[in-house]
Structure formats: structure tokens, C-alpha cells
Amino acid sequence: MHEMSLASAIVNTVVKHAGDRKVTLITLRTGGMRQVVVDSLEFYLGFVARDTCCEGAKLEVILVKTRFKCRPCGEEWEPDLPHFRCPNCESADVAIIAGEEFEVDSIEIDEEEAACTAPR
């Protein structure tokens, strides 16, 4: 249900970098901890991108698997459930070393397409 807000955040970030150039592809890196439903994100992106330089842009999502690391014993694992206890030593001092990403990795710009009307 947070996908519409996230789609808006993506468009805002891309517009900042693309300026008035037409964007054809947005590559996003999102971690397992972010609980993003990709189909839903694509759906809402179609709405919030209207009348911006992202209108019609495709979305490519790189999913980053969640990975935890126990600070005391160094154990690393990919959790099935969000259990923040080390399976090796039971410590609660667990770091999320991957899975919290939600970043625009790159965009593809069509240099010859007419300038978009979105405010910069």
C-alpha cells in the first residue's frame, strides 16, 4: 500500500537528475526489507509519472536479498523471517548488511526526444 508514495519519491528523484530530458528507463534497487510490491509500484508509477519527464518510462527493479550479520560472532545469513536473533549464538546484536536499499540506481535518457513539460 506504500507503493504510490514510493512511486512519487522515485519520480521526484529522477526529475531532479533528468531535468527536461525524456526518461525511457528507471532502474531501481530495492531491498527485501522494504516490502515493495513491484507490480503495484509499476502501476502507480504510471499514474504519478504523467506530465513529467518520466511519463512512459519503463521500470527495472533490482531486488537485493536481505542479509543479516551477527556482530559478536560474525555469522551471516539470509533470513526467511525477520528474526533479529543470531541462529548461531542467539545474540540480538544483529546488523542488516543488505536489504534496506531503496534507491534510484540509474536512468536512461532519450537525448533526441522533445523536452518534457515537467517543472524542474
Added chain:
Amino acid sequence: MHRTKVKIVEEALDANNTIARANRSDFDRSGVSVVNLMSAPGAGKTTLLEATLGGLDLRVGVLEGDVQGSADADRIAAMHIPVVQLNTDGGFGGECHLDANMVRSALPAFSLDDLDLLIIENVGNLVCPAEFKVGEDTRAMICSVTEGEEKPLKYPLMFRACELVVVNKIDLLEHLDYDLDKLLYNIDAVHPDVPKLLVSAKTGEGVDQFRDWLTQVAAGAPAPA
């Protein structure tokens, strides 16, 4: 057609976080501590505030976030507490959370210098509010025993994005087939060692401890979110 790939690598929520930091600066300048109070709809945020704020020896203000209406703000205003209602229905179908910019738009309505504590009652939702910081010092979430014991495992972002978990409606436990130990175990699994308070906003049980926690926040503790 000539296409160019541009590497960006930027946290997509950076814009929100920048505004949140601006809010935080304003709060710090005025010496007001800020709590972001989050929960699912109906967990009892407003009822807990009604039970708590009357006996609080602090100058408190409340920012009420709701998709629509002012029912909650009216309840707080009836206690003669400064309250501002923020409605989020301007968005596509109504935003399900407060973001930093929405909160910023409401700040001029408060006299921040005259407050010790500002409580931001977020829109009832267990997902989005966890992702959007608003400039708060600390976050508390309420889960009630009429929700499932598995909620922490289903909404780990929310149960991790807080410095206190309030378990509300414990007066109902005797009527429910509810495994409180299982809930506490699951909270601990998702967010080990997070402080937990067992509360009934209806009977007043545990409310004193929540009041003490708010007083500590206003005094500058616990650690910032």
C-alpha cells in the same frame, strides 16, 4: 534515437529526509521534543492520548494526521490542548501517512516556543509511516491485542522503526483467545530489546508508565530516532 544511461545511485526518499532534517532543526531551536506516534487504524492512539495528556505536567501540542475529518483533533481540542489537524486526502485517494513536507506545512499553526512536547499522531497504517521520517526525536508505535500476534513478523519495518512499543487494550485479554507471550516474543524477534509497555487506555493500567516515557522524551531522553 540516442539513449544515454545516467548513473544516479540516490536514496529515493532523500527529499523527504532533507525536509525532515529542516523540521528537526526548527524543533531543536524551539526546544520542543517531538514524538511520532504510529499504529494500525483503531489501535487506540487518540484514546491513549486522551488518557495520558491530562495528567502530564508538560506544555503539549498535538498534530493529528488523518485522511479525512477532524474527529480525533476535536477530541484533543476538548481537553484544551493545542491541536492542528492535517488531512491527507489531497493526494490520489488520500495519502496513508504523514511526510516531512506535510508536517512542515502545519508547523506555523503552532507556537513551538511555547511547547515542551509535540506529539504527531500519524495516519493509522502499519506500512508507510515507518518509511517517512518527519523530523521527530523519537517514535512510538501502538499495537493492540485485538490485532494478531503475528503482526511484528508481517510488518517488521514498523516494529523496527520505533523506540517504544505500546501494547494497548490489555483489559480485553480476558475476553480474547490471545497469546500475549507470543506477541512479545515476536516483537523481540523483530526488534530485540525494544522497550514495551502493557497498557489499557480504557482502564488506565500502564498509562502512568507511558506518561513517564513522554516526560523522559521531553527531557531529552531516550536516544534520538
